[in-house]
Amino acid sequence: MATIAVCLTTSVSWCFCQACSSLFSSCCGNDKLSTVPPSATSGRKRSVALLILSIGLSLAFQYGIADQIVSSTANNLLTDAWLDGCEGLSTDLEKVCVGNNGNFRVSCATFIFFCLAGVAAVLKPTANREAWPAKYTLYLFMVLISAFIPNEPLFASIFLNVARIGGVIFIIAQQLIILDMAYNWNDSWVTKSNEAEAEQAGTGKNWLRAILCACGINYVFSFGMLIYMFMEFTGCPSNNAFIAMTLILSVMVHAAQLSGDEGSLLSSSLLMAWSCFLCYSAVARNPNEACNPNLGQDETLTIFLGVIVTFISLAWAGWSYTAEDKFNPDRNTSRGDKNKLPENTGNTGSEGERRNVTGVVTGDDETEKNNDEGTSTQGDGDPRKFSNSWRLNFVLASVTCWKSVVLTRWGEISGDGTIVDSSTGRISMWMIIASQWLVLSLYVWTLIAPRLFPNRDFS
Numbered sequence: 041m042a043t044i045a046v047c048l049t050t051s052v053s054w055c056f057c058q059a060c061s062s063l064f065s066s067c068c069g070n071d072k073l074s075t076v077p078p079s080a081t082s083g084r085k086r087s088v089a090l091l092i093l094s095i096g097l098s099l100a101f102q103y104g105i106a107d108q109i110v111s112s113t114a115n116n117l118l119t120d121a122w123l124d125g126c127e128g129l130s131t132d133l134e135k136v137c138v139g140n141n142g143n144f145r146v147s148c149a150t151f152i153f154f155c156l157a158g159v160a161a162v163l164k165p166t167a168n169r170e171a172w173p174a175k176y177t178l179y180l181f182m183v184l185i186s187a188f189i190p191n192e193p194l195f196a197s198i199f200l201n202v203a204r205i206g207g208v209i210f211i212i213a214q215q216l217i218i219l220d221m222a223y224n225w226n227d228s229w230v231t232k233s234n235e236a237e238a239e240q241a242g243t244g245k246n247w248l249r250a251i252l253c254a255c256g257i258n259y260v261f262s263f264g265m266l267i268y269m270f271m272e273f274t275g276c277p278s279n280n281a282f283i284a285m286t287l288i289l290s291v292m293v294h295a296a297q298l299s300g301d302e303g304s305l306l307s308s309s310l311l312m313a314w315s316c317f318l319c320y321s322a323v324a325r326n327p328n329e330a331c332n333p334n335l336g337q338d339e340t341l342t343i344f345l346g347v348i349v350t351f352i353s354l355a356w357a358g359w360s361y362t363a364e365d366k367f368n369p370d371r372n373t374s375r376g377d378k379n380k381l382p383e384n385t386g387n388t389g390s391e392g393e394r395r396n397v398t399g400v401v402t403g404d405d406e407t408e409k410n411n412d413e414g415t416s417t418q419g420d421g422d423p424r425k426f427s428n429s430w431r432l433n434f435v436l437a438s439v440t441c442w443k444s445v446v447l448t449r450w451g452e453i454s455g456d457g458t459i460v461d462s463s464t465g466r467i468s469m470w471m472i473i474a475s476q477w478l479v480l481s482l483y484v485w486t487l488i489a490p491r492l493f494p495n496r497d498f499s
Contacts, residue, residue, distance in 0.1 A: 083168035083429060087157070090179060091436050094150040095443060097183060101142035102447060105187075109142075110135050117188055124190040140448040144195040147203065147444035149182040151437050158433035168429035199444075200451045206441025207450070211471065213438065215479035218314055218349075219486070222307040226251070229306070251306050258309035262290070265316040273323040276331035282473055286319040289480045296487045303487045311483050318476035325469040 109122045110131075126137035157175070160167040189195070229247050237244030266287060273279045290312045297303035326332045445451060450467035490496075 083170075083172075084432060086172045086175075087154070087168070087432060087436055090153070090176065091150070091439060094146055094440065098143045098146040098443065098447060101146050101187075102139040106135065106139035106142040110138055121188055121190045125192045125196050140451065141191040141195050143444055143447050144191075144199050144203070145186040145189070146183055147440050148195060148199045149179065149186045150440045151199070151202070151206070153179050153182060154433045154437035154440060158430040158437065161430035161433060165429065168433065203441040203444045204450060206438045207445040208471070210435075210438035210442040211475045212478065213435065214349075215475055215482065218479060219311070219482055221352075222310045222314075222483075223304075223486075225310065226304040226306040230304075255305050255309040258306075258313040262309070262312045262316045265313075265320055269320055269323060272333055273320075273326075273331055276326070276328050278328070278469075279323045279326055279331045282319055282322055286315055286476070289477075290315060293480055293484060293487075296484050300487060300491060302490050303483075307483075311479065315476045315480055318472055318479075322469045322472040322476070325472065327466060327469075 106122070109119055112119055122138050122141065123134075126134050126141070129137055153175075157168060186195075229251050233244040233247035233251075235244075236247060266283065269279075269283045274283065293311065294308050297305070297308045324332065324334055446468070450471065
């Protein structure tokens with residue numbers, strides 16, 4: 041009887057494990073037969089899902105586990121690793137120090153994972169869509185191992201500097217993406233207006249009205265932010281200079297745009313709204329109490345809007361046709377060559393028709409197999425369709441760095457005599473305002489460059 045019970049238990053356990061494995065594989069992007077590979081976009085979706093998972097784990101490590109470690113009186117391998125380098129600080133600063141390093145643990149594991157995934161995608165273009173259950177298992181194992189590694193020197197020194205560099209790289213990339221979005225938003229609506237006008241006279245004006253409404257919303261937001269900042273965040277030289285420079289640069293941008301036909305009102309209004317948001321994010325992180333009434337308070341709205349803009353930027357860079365064509369300019373050519381019918385200049389009549397029929401109806405089993413599985417040289421398995429996967433992984437690695445330094449005030453643990461808050465810090469303030477100057481400078485350059493160099497193609 042015992043033997044039968046053991047056999048039944050083993051069988052049920054085996055079925056349960058098989059069901060869990062199938063469900064896990066489905067969640068990770070491979071719910072097809074073993075002979076049918078996942079779709080070309082499955083790797084992107086699972087990569088972004090892993091990034092979202094890492095954000096949740098980072099917050100749990102920084103604000104959940106870190107508090108438990110600081111309040112714990114036990115001495116073991118885990119507490120010694122987390123308290124390494126944080127001894128001798130006050131209770132508040134010790135909690136910040138331990139929390140920052142807890143964030144760095146998850147971020148370091150995520151950064152290494154995406155770098156390895158990027159290298160694998162370089163060596164094998166289809167690697168980004170394969171073996172995601174094993175990848176998730178490896179990632180969780182890396183996070184678990186990181187919890188037992190001391191803070192010094194891997195997290196508090198080495199990865200902190202790497203994260204700062206990666207964060208700067210992502211900030212630059214984000215400004216380029218925002219600039220690209222501003223131009224393409226206007227171009228898209230103008231194109232739709234022209235197409236609607238060509239189909240039926242007068243209908244194109246609806247898209248032009250939509251452009252004007254979008255411009256109005258952007259200007260209302262921009263001037264509202266400027267008025268609010270002048271009322272609440274003045275009182276020290278840095279904030280006064282940031283707000284005044286934002287207004288001056290916005291006027292200069294519109295003057296450059298209106299003086300020629302290179303730019304558009306929608307693009308200028310969107311970048312003005314974005315620059316005002318960046319200015320508010322910068323002045324709200326000023327650790328000087330004299331000009332920051334929100335010091336010590338949670339900047340939930342600012343962080344939320346920043347995360348939303350980040351994911352919009354990622355979506356634009358990873359999924360939009362515009363970004364895809366820019367990342368892979370040969371894609372349209374290959375697609376056009378693929379769809380182009382072969383010209384038959386030397387043979388006409390029945391012989392040509394017979395050759396065409398012979399090319400379609402074939403008895404090659406291998407060809408039929410490739411067509412059924414979608415792995416033909418021009419089909420879903422075409423390596424050219426996955427040649428940009430490594431770029432996505434390295435972008436996600438830079439996002440991981442940016443996320444880690446934003447949540448930890450770029451690694452600062454001192455509050456400059458004020459309440460320690462994760463959203464304040466001079467480094468963070470200057471990085472944000474520098475990104476504002478960068479995006480506005482790039483936009484002005486796109487406006488004046490065609491005038492300075494008329495013989496060059498800037499399209």
